[in-house]
Amino acid sequence: MSTFTHGTAVWDVACPQHPSRVAGVTMAGFHVRELDALRMVPHPAVTLLLEFGAGSPVLDCAAGRQQRGSIVAGPGFGSGGTVRVRGENVECVQVRLSPVIARAVLGASPAELDGSFVSLGDMWGREASRIREQLGDVSSWQDRFALTDALLARRYEAGPPVDPEVAWAWQRIVGSRGLARVDGLAAEVGWSRKRLWSRFRSQLGVQPKRAMKLVRFDHAAHRLVAGDRAARVAADAGYADQSHLHRDVMAFTGETPATVAGERFLAVDDIAWPGRGTPAGPHVSGDPRLGRRPEVGRIPR
Template identity: 55%
Template sequence: MRSAEPALDAAAVWDIATPTRPPVLRGISMAGFRARTGDLVDLNVVPYPAVTVAIDLGDRPLAAEDEDGGRQEGSVVVGLAPNGVHGRGHGIECLQLRMSPLVAHAALSGAGDVGRTVVPLRDLWGPEAERTQERLRLAGSWQDRFAIAEAVLARRCEAGRRVDPEVAFAWGQLVAYRGRIRIERLAAETGWSRKRLWSRFRSQIGLNPKRAAQLVRFDDAAHRLAAGLSAAQVAAEAGYADQSHLHRDVRSFAGATPTAVAGAPWLAVDDIAWAAPAYLTPM
């Protein structure tokens, strides 16, 4: 999860572990998070272009709440561009997986149905969710945990449903062009009508192509802002019509201004945990 809470120095709150070897599976990144104290961690989740699985390994349950008041505890799946998802817990310890929605469609058996919400992992994995969680709890190290998770995901991906090649192509183009490509062009290049692409993409990815493009572009803009570029420069380079357009998109996704995002400590976690985001590699 990525926090948008400006008072939270995310890099100082967490001990973060990452795999020591390159991932075998394309489109998946993994990181382990352990809070440095048992104090309450309270954060808002900011969207990024991946489906997230948080496997709860702590002694006290991790809780996720949505803007409608729904609450889930334990291991959860967060869809693309969630609406107002809020996480909290004491002494949090979890294995977090970020998946390209192409992989999530197979590995999670219905991730597209999650949409912009949060659901318990058991709803998608059944009894295997609890078995995997217990195996991860008993593992001797984070590297052992990463190996266990990768083996489970590899098996599920092999047995799972594939997205349509046209949908995979369209997502890959959105990522490659950082959201700056017209949907009409995508439809033409797939050989489908705009209506068919819209429908199939939405059912398999979880967002319609236009919103997915906005999400990818927002993620690019957020990192440019954090790198120290001005809002005017980011707006021009990230494909926004003007600074007001950038402001509206950043407010829509992050609930903050571009200035706040530029100094947001939650981006420090990305540099540590997701320095090479495999989930954003076109497949």
């Protein structure tokens, strides 16, 4: 257990001792005594917020919408700086799912989230209540991580995979830090640009161009939090110039790069997700459902 202090806020942060049995899953545990209007910064992952205990986080969204309890949110959730979370004595396990495995784990396409969120109960029914009770019944964070991991692994094994061409394209986008080109990706897998665009959006919940912008922003935002100057970040992250970086940061967060550099949501990542925790998707392995590069000429038509 580590402690993260930002201003008057004190967070207890726990990390799993072992990686998930499912590639593309990362987790962290949080206990926050006073959570006051924390801005949700978009991230290139599907997020599960599994709350338990006496407190309950409250999401305040645009147009006055509020949501209490556990949620599932699509890639880019919080764009425009329109979502904040608050609460007292909040305890939760936060899970980041690579979009490549999210459809299998959720039992539904992330496209149904459309960059927003739904109550976990609306998606999983009674299973959402059971996981909340089970998390509250165990006394250690490591037991909570093990319980959550077993649930995710079971759902993943039973769920539908994405096309290997789509998984490969996602990995190329993440590996290039958002600098790949859609036409180039389509050519690599032997698909038309239109076909890749359609399959990518329907299976991962985000369009390829949007995914590239989101991955590039995520890298740039963490560089800003680390103290790098905006001009250097813009140049290294592939932005045309510093104004281009400024526009993207404003579009994703509603704030300037200077303000984003002090965001609590991003600053805690170095503790909660060492290496920044951006899920690059499952690494290529023996699992045929993962993102192995498709062989040209043997792609199903």
